[in-house]
Amino acid sequence: MSPYSARPASLGPPPLAPWVDITRPGLKTLAPRRSPKAQFTLPAQKxxxxxxxxxxxxxxTLWNLSDDEREAAVxxxxxxxxxxxxxxxxxMSLCLTLDPGALCIVVSDQGEPTEPHVRGADGDPDEHGRGLGIVHALSFRVDLHHDDHGTLVVAWLAATTNQTRAD
Incomplete structure (x- = not known):
C-alpha cells in the first residue's frame, strides 16, 4: 500500500512528503514548520x-531575501x-538556514587545517586578514569552532523576506 493511499483511520494521516506545503490550512497541525535549509560541499579549492x-x-533569491540582506550574506x-x-x-561545506528573522550561515572545512597566514610587516592589508572583520561587521553573532578536524564558522545575519511568511 502506498503511504499516500487511503489508510484506516486508526493509523492516522499518511506521512507528509518533504515537498508538501505545511503552511496550508488543514496540514499545519500535522507537522511543525521547518526552516528552509540548503547545504553544499565542494573540494577546498580557491x-x-x-x-x-x-x-x-x-x-x-528563492527565499525572497531583500537585495541588501542577500548581498551582505553572499x-x-x-x-x-x-x-x-x-x-x-x-x-569545504556551506549550510544556509533561514529562521524567522535570521539567516544562519555555516562554513566549515574538514581535515587538518594548514597554518594560518601570517602577514609580515610589509604585508598588504588589502590582500589578507580582513575576511573575519567583514563577517563580524555584517553579522549580529559569529561563532568560531576550531579543532583537529578543521574549522567551523557560524554567522548569524538579520533577515526578512519580501513575502509574508506564515507561522
Missing part, C-alpha cells in the same frame, strides 16, 4: 569559492569560503 557565492545567491559566504579554501585541506 577556484570554487565563486560556486558557493553563486549557490548562495540563487538560494537566497559577501559573508565568500569571505568564509575563501578562508576555508585557503586553510582547509580536503572539503
Amino acid at each position: 577556484a570554487l569559492v565563486g560556486c558557493f557565492r553563486d549557490a548562495a545567491t540563487h538560494v537566497l 559577501l559573508v559566504v565568500g569571505e568564509l569560503a575563501a578562508n576555508a579554501a585557503t586553510h582547509g585541506r580536503t572539503e
Whole structure:
C-alpha cells in the first residue's frame, strides 16, 4: 500500500512528503514548520569559492531575501569560503538556514587545517586578514569552532523576506 493511499483511520494521516506545503490550512497541525535549509560541499579549492557565492545567491533569491540582506550574506559566504579554501585541506561545506528573522550561515572545512597566514610587516592589508572583520561587521553573532578536524564558522545575519511568511 502506498503511504499516500487511503489508510484506516486508526493509523492516522499518511506521512507528509518533504515537498508538501505545511503552511496550508488543514496540514499545519500535522507537522511543525521547518526552516528552509540548503547545504553544499565542494573540494577546498580557491577556484570554487565563486560556486558557493553563486549557490548562495540563487538560494537566497528563492527565499525572497531583500537585495541588501542577500548581498551582505553572499559577501559573508565568500569571505568564509575563501578562508576555508585557503586553510582547509580536503572539503569545504556551506549550510544556509533561514529562521524567522535570521539567516544562519555555516562554513566549515574538514581535515587538518594548514597554518594560518601570517602577514609580515610589509604585508598588504588589502590582500589578507580582513575576511573575519567583514563577517563580524555584517553579522549580529559569529561563532568560531576550531579543532583537529578543521574549522567551523557560524554567522548569524538579520533577515526578512519580501513575502509574508506564515507561522
